[in-house]
Amino acid sequence: MRISLIKIFWIISISLTLLISCSEDPSSIGIELLPEKDFIETLTINSIEAAFEQQSRSYTDSLKLNSSNILLFGKHDNVQSTMLLKFLVFLPDSIKQAVLDETLEVLSSQIDLRIVYTYGDKNNSFDFSVNKINSSWNSLSFNKDSLASLDYENIDRSTNKVYSDTSITFDFDKELVRDWLNYSVAEEQAENNNGIYFNYTSGSEKILGFPAISYPNEELLGKLTIIVQVPDEFIDTIIVSTTSDVHAVLGDLPSGNPENIFIQGGIAVRSNILIDVSKIPDNTIINKATLKLYYDESESLIGTKISDSLGVIGLSDFDQNEINESLPPTLLKREENFYSGDITRFVQDWVSKQENGGLQLFLANEITTVNKVSLKGSTASDINMKPYLEIIYTIKD
Amino acid sequence: MLMKIKLIQIVSLILVISQMSFGQGGTVYSRYGIGDQIHSQSARRLGFGDLGSAVVDMDYIDGYNPAAWTNLKLTRFEISGRFIASNNTSQNSSAFYNKAMFSGLTLGFPVERDLGISFALGLVPIASLEYNIEESLEDSSLIDPHKNIFEGSGSVSKIFIGASTLLPLNFSLGAMLEYYTGTNNYASKQNFESPSTFSDIYYETRYKYSGMGTTVSLITGNFFKYFDDETSLEFRLSGMANFASDLYTDTSLVTGTSIGELTPREGEVMSVIPTKYTFGAVFGWNNDFLILFDYVFQPWSKYTFNNFYEQNFKDLTKFSIGFQYKPKITSMHASSWEQMSLRCGLSLEETQYSFQGNNVDQYSFHAGATFPFGTVNLIDVSIAVGMRGKNENNLVKEEFIKAAFSLTLGELWFRREER
Numbered sequence: 001m002r003i004s005l006i007k008i009f010w011i012i013s014i015s016l017t018l019l020i021s022c023s024e025d026p027s028s029i030g031i032e033l034l035p036e037k038d039f040i041e042t043l044t045i046n047s048i049e050a051a052f053e054q055q056s057r058s059y060t061d062s063l064k065l066n067s068s069n070i071l072l073f074g075k076h077d078n079v080q081s082t083m084l085l086k087f088l089v090f091l092p093d094s095i096k097q098a099v100l101d102e103t104l105e106v107l108s109s110q111i112d113l114r115i116v117y118t119y120g121d122k123n124n125s126f127d128f129s130v131n132k133i134n135s136s137w138n139s140l141s142f143n144k145d146s147l148a149s150l151d152y153e154n155i156d157r158s159t160n161k162v163y164s165d166t167s168i169t170f171d172f173d174k175e176l177v178r179d180w181l182n183y184s185v186a187e188e189q190a191e192n193n194n195g196i197y198f199n200y201t202s203g204s205e206k207i208l209g210f211p212a213i214s215y216p217n218e219e220l221l222g223k224l225t226i227i228v229q230v231p232d233e234f235i236d237t238i239i240v241s242t243t244s245d246v247h248a249v250l251g252d253l254p255s256g257n258p259e260n261i262f263i264q265g266g267i268a269v270r271s272n273i274l275i276d277v278s279k280i281p282d283n284t285i286i287n288k289a290t291l292k293l294y295y296d297e298s299e300s301l302i303g304t305k306i307s308d309s310l311g312v313i314g315l316s317d318f319d320q321n322e323i324n325e326s327l328p329p330t331l332l333k334r335e336e337n338f339y340s341g342d343i344t345r346f347v348q349d350w351v352s353k354q355e356n357g358g359l360q361l362f363l364a365n366e367i368t369t370v371n372k373v374s375l376k377g378s379t380a381s382d383i384n385m386k387p388y389l390e391i392i393y394t395i396k397d
Numbered sequence: 398m399l400m401k402i403k404l405i406q407i408v409s410l411i412l413v414i415s416q417m418s419f420g421q422g423g424t425v426y427s428r429y430g431i432g433d434q435i436h437s438q439s440a441r442r443l444g445f446g447d448l449g450s451a452v453v454d455m456d457y458i459d460g461y462n463p464a465a466w467t468n469l470k471l472t473r474f475e476i477s478g479r480f481i482a483s484n485n486t487s488q489n490s491s492a493f494y495n496k497a498m499f500s501g502l503t504l505g506f507p508v509e510r511d512l513g514i515s516f517a518l519g520l521v522p523i524a525s526l527e528y529n530i531e532e533s534l535e536d537s538s539l540i541d542p543h544k545n546i547f548e549g550s551g552s553v554s555k556i557f558i559g560a561s562t563l564l565p566l567n568f569s570l571g572a573m574l575e576y577y578t579g580t581n582n583y584a585s586k587q588n589f590e591s592p593s594t595f596s597d598i599y600y601e602t603r604y605k606y607s608g609m610g611t612t613v614s615l616i617t618g619n620f621f622k623y624f625d626d627e628t629s630l631e632f633r634l635s636g637m638a639n640f641a642s643d644l645y646t647d648t649s650l651v652t653g654t655s656i657g658e659l660t661p662r663e664g665e666v667m668s669v670i671p672t673k674y675t676f677g678a679v680f681g682w683n684n685d686f687l688i689l690f691d692y693v694f695q696p697w698s699k700y701t702f703n704n705f706y707e708q709n710f711k712d713l714t715k716f717s718i719g720f721q722y723k724p725k726i727t728s729m730h731a732s733s734w735e736q737m738s739l740r741c742g743l744s745l746e747e748t749q750y751s752f753q754g755n756n757v758d759q760y761s762f763h764a765g766a767t768f769p770f771g772t773v774n775l776i777d778v779s780i781a782v783g784m785r786g787k788n789e790n791n792l793v794k795e796e797f798i799k800a801a802f803s804l805t806l807g808e809l810w811f812r813r814e815e816r
Contacts, residue, residue, distance in 0.1 A: 025492075025531075026492075026529040026530060026531040026546070027490055027492040027530070027531060028490070028530060028531060028532045029425075029485050029486070029487045029490055029491070029492055029530065029793055030424065030425030030426075030485070030487065030528065030530055030793045031425075031530050031532055031547070032487075032791035033425045033426070033428070033752060033791060033792070033793065034425060034428060034530065034547055035428065035429075038428075038547055038583065038585050039545075039585065040545060040585045040587060040600060042537065042539055042540055042587070043539075044539050282661065283600075283650065283652065283661045283662065285598045285600070285652050285653075285654050286654065286655065287539075287540055287587075287595055287596075287598065288540075288594070288595060327656065342594075344596075344655045345655045345656050348654045348655050348656050349656055352652075352654070352656070352659050352661060392539050392540060394587060394598060396585055396600045
């Protein structure tokens with residue numbers, strides 16, 4: 001009897017495969033015989049009924065605005081913002097030669113800025129000056145602390161400002177434009193163009209937002225329109241888009257109802273919340289944890305870009321605002337008069353590690369707006385208005 | 398060289414079979430202790446009632462009884478696999494499950510045939526855990542519809558090295574040094590039906606066993622031969638004790654959570670496996686026929702885990718009676734059918750399981766055959782049909798079919814050169 005191993009193997013494999021595939025889905029047969037310790041139980045607990053200890057506080061934090069796709073400019077309430085723009089000019093050869101020959105005349109120059117965000121009433125007053133910057137700056141590193149060392153002329157280079165709801169247009173100093181044209185054709189002098197500094201005037205009472213370089217629609221970028229001529233030869237129009245920009249926001253912590261906590265973009269105001277969940281048993285698995293924060297509309301101020309989301313990130317130290325980077329941020333979404341969201345991962349982390357540094361709340365669009373959101377904090381006199389945490393969890397012996 | 402090629406093929410076969418060594422479902426009884434006991438691993442032993450401790454046979458090598466190796470004539474390699482299908486019924490429902498599993502790998506060789514000295518080593522499973530229970534919860538007020546799933550999986554095996562020798566009066570003595578290893582996992586899961594805003598979670602308790610043990614066995618000589626050297630009758634007795642030392646058990650509780658798998662609890666405890674005693678007898682005649690009887694006793698009531706007794710355990714006893722027809726081959730040209738061995742058996746086992754006084758007993762009928770191939774190689778197949786438990790008092794009745802397959806290869810090693 002000659003039976004090869006291969007044949008035996010295939011006979012066994014096919015037979016077993018056929019037989020194994022006959023199995024039925026698992027059933028509840030035998031469940032009564034399982035030991036009690038194998039069973040799991042799902043329960044719920046919430047911060048009101050279980051009287052979770054909690055605390056909250058607001059503070060101003062550092063925020064890098066360099067990647068913002070909106071430039072904020074103006075002053076309103078507790079916030080002030082200024083901005084820096086640079087228009088580097090690149091000329092066609094025909095005009096280049098005219099600049100070198102000093103035959104080119106600048107007939108006019110105009111800057112057009114499109115408004116994509118307004119914080120404060122649109123009808124509020126708004127005015128500004130445009131100053132030549134003498135010192136160099138880098139849009140990637142410039143921040144509010146750099147403002148003190150910024151060297152700029154105290155001469156307003158703008159005239160004939162025209163304001164509308166969607167744009168600001170003004171005539172720009174032709175002499176300065178002429179300098180920029182000269183820098184553009186001279187070797188290694190382009191860096192002498194340090195751009196212009198936009199500073200609001202004291203009477204301004206709103207903050208406007210203009211598209212920055214990273215704005216998705218390039219058509220809306222700030223534009224410098226220069227009309228030039230070489231007498232008896234040609235008249236031409238040069239349009240230059242913003243080539244470098246940055247804004248710097250200054251401000252104070254909002255004041256208001258001491259029961260409230262604040263979250264604001266730009267400056268940036270953030271709030272920490274710590275809810276003690278130590279009443280949850282060890283080795284618990286959190287099925288779902290939902291945080292609900294009540295919105296106080298009377299102390300909130302939202303611009304033309306709404307802030308319907310709050311970012312939430314874990315903290316390893318509530319008082320020192322140290323971020324717990326082991327967990328990804330999540331969002332709380334605005335629903336009627338509250339923000340709520342799933343913070344299951346954070347609560348699981350607190351329960352599992354028995355360390356709870358709390359949560360940091362920030363405006364999801366904090367680098368593109370200065371919207372101010374006011375929420376009821378942990379000291380709210382009405383217990384039902386305090387930050388509310390509902391947890392569904394599963395335990396096993 | 399031929400043996401090497403065969404070994405390569407066998408190893409390939411093992412790898413493939415090991416990939417198939419997972420089942421679907423199983424019985425909840427294995428939830429307790431270290432799992433269901435596997436008394437023997439080869440298809441041959443399953444064929445005559447799962448035991449056969451008093452049989453001395455030159456054609457097989459398995460990890461069951463080291464005293465049985467004294468008659469080994471060739472180097473033997475044996476590999477086995479099992480398939481188990483079971484129809485489980487409770488008072489309200491029934492379900493069909495099956496699984497396939499690798500059940501042993503042994504290599505043995507004679508060193509001094511005249512003195513019955515042989516060595517063997519191998520890997521064989523001694524306990525198996527497999528169950529899968531689900532309950533659907535559609536109307537929970539807290540969470541979305543989901544299933545609670547209770548799963549157990551794993552096995553405990555022993556790696557052994559052993560030797561046998563003949564004693565005066567033709568007694569056979571054998572001993573094995575064993576290293577026990579294995580992992581059993583017990584999971585309680587909550588799986589949500591899609592779509593759901595809830596994520597699946599689980600608790601899993603993992604026990605990782607390790608420890609040493611020994612098996613000592615003795616088979617008497619043929620009592621009839623003490624009186625008549627030419628007799629064709631055979632009668633032997635055997636005794637075997639399997640001393641499993643306390644097994645170190647690394648325990649861990651693992652949770653599957655929204656932030657990944659966590660291990661909130663770890664530790665080491667001892668599992669004390671009670672000694673297993675086996676006594677057997679074999680009666681043969683005409684050099685063709687054997688009747689076997691075996692009795693196993695293992696006091697599982699003394700099993701402890703972390704110094705706690707298992708409340709649902711009692712002492713295990715097993716009786717089996719078997720019959721084997723193995724024709725004595727006198728012709729060089731015997732056909733395969735003429736060389737085929739046949740066997741059958743009956744087995745009664747009072748298992749170690751007892752729930753609130755309701756014992757779980759097992760009855761089974763066994764049959765098997767050996768197909769020789771080549772000159773010295775064997776394929777064994779066997780089948781056992783039986784039932785365990787009953788479908789009352791919350792117990793589960795299992796009506797099962799076990800099928801086993803063993804491949805035994807032989808080759809002459811260590812041949813002494815004539816000078």
